Structures are given as structure tokens and as C-alpha cells.
Amino acid sequence: MIASRYASESVRKGVAFLVDMQSPDGFWRDYDLPPGTSEDWTTAWIGWCLTHAARHRGVALSLGQAVRAIISAHRSGGWGYNRRQTPDADSTSWCLRFLAAAGAVRYARANGDLEAYLDTGGAAHTFLDAGAGSWGDAHPDVTPVVGLALLVTVASPAQVFRVRQAVLDARRSGGVWSSFWWNSDAYATAWSVEFLARSGTIPQGPALDVREWLPDVGSECSAMALAHRLLVALAIGMEPLGEHTMTAVDALLDLADGERGWPPSALLLVPPRSDGSTESIPHADVAGLMSTATAVAALSRWIAAANGSYLPTDRAAFPH
Numbered sequence: 055m056i057a058s059r060y061a062s063e064s065v066r067k068g069v070a071f072l073v074d075m076q077s078p079d080g081f082w083r084d085y086d087l088p089p090g091t092s093e094d095w096t097t098a099w100i101g102w103c104l105t106h107a108a109r110h111r112g113v114a115l116s117l118g119q120a121v122r123a124i125i126s127a128h129r130s131g132g133w134g135y136n137r138r139q140t141p142d143a144d145s146t147s148w149c150l151r152f153l154a155a156a157g158a159v160r161y162a163r164a165n166g167d168l169e170a171y172l173d174t175g176g177a178a179h180t181f182l183d184a185g186a187g188s189w190g191d192a193h194p195d196v197t198p199v200v201g202l203a204l205l206v207t208v209a210s211p212a213q214v215f216r217v218r219q220a221v222l223d224a225r226r227s228g229g230v231w232s233s234f235w236w237n238s239d240a241y242a243t244a245w246s247v248e249f250l251a252r253s254g255t256i257p258q259g260p261a262l263d264v265r266e267w268l269p270d271v272g273s274e275c276s277a278m279a280l281a282h283r284l285l286v287a288l289a290i291g292m293e294p295l296g297e298h299t300m301t302a303v304d305a306l307l308d309l310a311d312g313e314r315g316w317p318p319s320a321l322l323l324v325p326p327r328s329d330g331s332t333e334s335i336p337h338a339d340v341a342g343l344m345s346t347a348t349a350v351a352a353l354s355r356w357i358a359a360a361n362g363s364y365l366p367t368d369r370a371a372f373p374h
Contacts, residue, residue: 057303058360061353064310065107068350071315072100073112075343080123084343087135087324094133096344097123098148103347105155106354117156124149125161131182132167143171143178144196144235147203154206166207168200176216177224180235187327193234194224195242198249205252218253221246225260230267237321237336238274240282243267247289261290269298271305277345278319280306281352288352294359303356306349315346 076082082100083091101120104113127137132146146167153162171178177192178200184190201217224246225231231242247264250256256264268287274280284302292299311317318338325334339345 057300057307058357060307061303061357064307065350065353065357066110067310067313068315068346069104069107069110069113071313072104072343072346072350073116075341076116076119080119080121082120082343084339084341085322085337086340087337089135089139091136093136094124094127095135095145095148096339097127098133098145098152100343100347102148102152102155103351105152106351121153121156121158124153125158128165131170132165140181140183141167142180143168143200144180146171147196147199150203150207151199159206163207166204166209168203168207168209169213171200172213172217175223176213176218176220178217178220188234188325189327191234192220192224194221194231195233195235195245197221197224198231198242198245201249201253202245205249214253218250221249222257222260225263229263233323234325235323237323238276238279238282240274240279240286241321244282244285244289247286251289256290264290265292268292269301271301275305275309276319276321277306277309277316277342277349278321278339280309281345281348284352284356288355288359294356299356303353306353310349311342315342316349317345318342319345 081093081097083093084096085092097120101117104117107113127133129141131141133149134141134145150162150166170182173179173192178197179190179192180196181190197217198221201214201221204214204217230239231246233239233242243264247256264286268283280302284299284306287299287302309316318340320336320338322337323334324337
């Protein structure tokens with residue numbers, strides 16, 4: 055299949071780019087925000103994405119270095135944007151998902167650090183600080199990521215059920231999920247449907263609404279947004295070679311930048327903490343590492359689905 059061959063070659067180049075861009079200390083650093091570049095969060099995200107391509111050259115060594123870097127960055131409360139910032143639910147969840155997928159399952163289970171971020175209804179709050187303002191609210195794009203991390207740390211069925219109900223309650227009426235930290239609802243929707251699928255099934259109503267929403271790409275033409283839309287299509291069981299799935303695949307392949315993976319995506323928001331704050335413009339991953347990693351993961355899943363095989367998620371990609 056021609057599309058699969060093109061996708062495989064793009065993934066190979068993207069993987070090589072990511073392996074080459076890893077710092078000697080094992081971290082992947084990206085974004086340029088007032089707190090500096092990200093370390094914990096970006097390393098975990100990129101590492102988790104690379105577990106989808108663990109058989110590619112250099113990946114096993116790269117992931118091993120990243121595991122050691124993430125373990126070294128752990129502190130009370132979990133992990134944060136970087137080692138100088140307060141731990142948060144989202145970064146902690148990505149670190150746990152990565153550690154479990156890379157084989158450090160025992161460490162991930164022993165350092166969950168997630169229960170404190172959940173309210174009694176199961177919704178996740180990004181920050182625990184009382185002065186965090188809106189950053190300390192429950193966020194629809196964080197709760198499902200926490201839920202996915204709880205699954206790999208073997209949370210109790212009751213706890214998973216509460217998070218599952220919170221995810222369902224956070225969906226817009228008759229629609230999909232809204233992102234707080236991202237200028238694209240594809241992010242919140244992708245991880246919400248993934249969590250629902252992995253914690254049980256996606257109810258018929260949300261599944262139908264997501265199917266109707268998926269073709270409405272609108273202005274979402276960045277690699278990050280398109281990759282998340284592809285993840286949505288695969289999570290809800292759309293035909294890998296169907297029109298809407300292939301639209302996302304073709305658009306992602308068109309954006310591939312040769313040996314440099316995929317270009318940066320200006321999607322990350324730093325929302326105002328209070329009504330008097332100034333809303334920020336979307337920020338890009340300046341090195342393109344996060345966009346490339348997400349494209350690699352989405353296309354790797356699509357290649358597996360198109361070839362009739364199964365690609366495990368959030369499981370050990372190789373023994374560690």
C-alpha cells in the first residue's frame with residue numbers, strides 16, 4: 055500500500071530526528087516560555103510517543119536514557135513542566151504513562167502521585183496551589199490524561215469509574231471536549247475517547263457526536279492538531295482506509311519536513327489565571343519535537359491498523 059510506505063518512511067525520518075535531538079542527559083527540551091524550556095513534560099510525552107516505534111534504530115537506547123532522566127526528575131508531588139516548576143497533574147500523568155510504556159512499571163506504580171489532583175467527582179485539577187486561579191480548576195483536557203495514567207498504575211475500579219464519569223460529564227452538550235491548555239479541541243477529545251475506550255467502551259452518543267465533528271477540520275492544519283484528529287479516528291474505530299481517516303493521514307504526510315520531522319505547531323496556551331489577566335497567544339514547540347513525536351505516534355498507530363495488526367498503548371515497549 056503506497057500510503058503505508060510513505061507513512062513508514064516519514065515515521066523513520068521523524069524517529070531519527072527525535073533520537074538525534076535528545077540531550078546528552080536524556081531529556082528532550084522544547085518550548086520557550088517564561089518558566090524556560092520544558093524538560094519533564096516534553097521528555098515524557100516524546101518518550102511515550104517513541105514507544106510506538108521502539109523497533110527503530112536507536113530508540114531503545116534513547117528511551118532508556120529518557121527513563122533515567124525522568125526518574126531523576128521526580129520529587130514530592132510528581133513532575134512538572136521542568137525541574138524548577140511546581141509539579142502538576144498533566145506532567146505527572148505523562149511521566150507515569152511513559153515510564154509504564156517504557157518498561158519501568160514498578161517505578162510508575164510506586165510513584166503515582168495522582169490522587170491528590172482529583173476532586174470528589176473524579177475531575178483532575180492541573181495545580182493544587184490555592185493561588186493558581188483558573189489553573190487550579192478542573193480541566194477537560196487533563197482529566198482523561200490522568201485517567202490513562204491511573205490505568206497503568208493500577209488504580210481501583212471505583213477511582214477509575216469516578217474519573218470516567220467526570221470525563222463524560224465534561225463533554226460539551228451534543229459535541230466534543232474543550233481544551234483549556236490547547237488552542238485545539240482535538241487534544242481534549244483525543245485523550246477523552248482514548249480513556250473511555252480503554253476503561254470500558256465509548257458510549258454511543260459521544261461516539262456519534264465525535265464522528266460528526268471529525269470531518270470539520272476548519273483551520274486545524276498544524277501537525278499537532280492533525281495527529282490528534284488521527285488519534286481520535288483510530289480510537290473510535292473508524293476505518294483506517296476510510297475517507298476521514300485518510301484525510302488526516304494525507305495532511306500529516308504533506309506537512310512532513312524531510313529529515314527534520316514535522317514543523318512546530320502553535321497550539322499551547324498559557325491561559326489567564328484570573329479575569330484581570332491578559333490572554334496569551336498560542337505558543338509553538340520551537341524545535342518541532344512535540345509535533346514530530348505526536349505525528350510519529352499517530353502514524354505508527356495508523357500503519358498498524360491499516361496492516362491489520364495491533365499496536366499496544368501504555369504498555370512496555372521493551373524490557374527495562
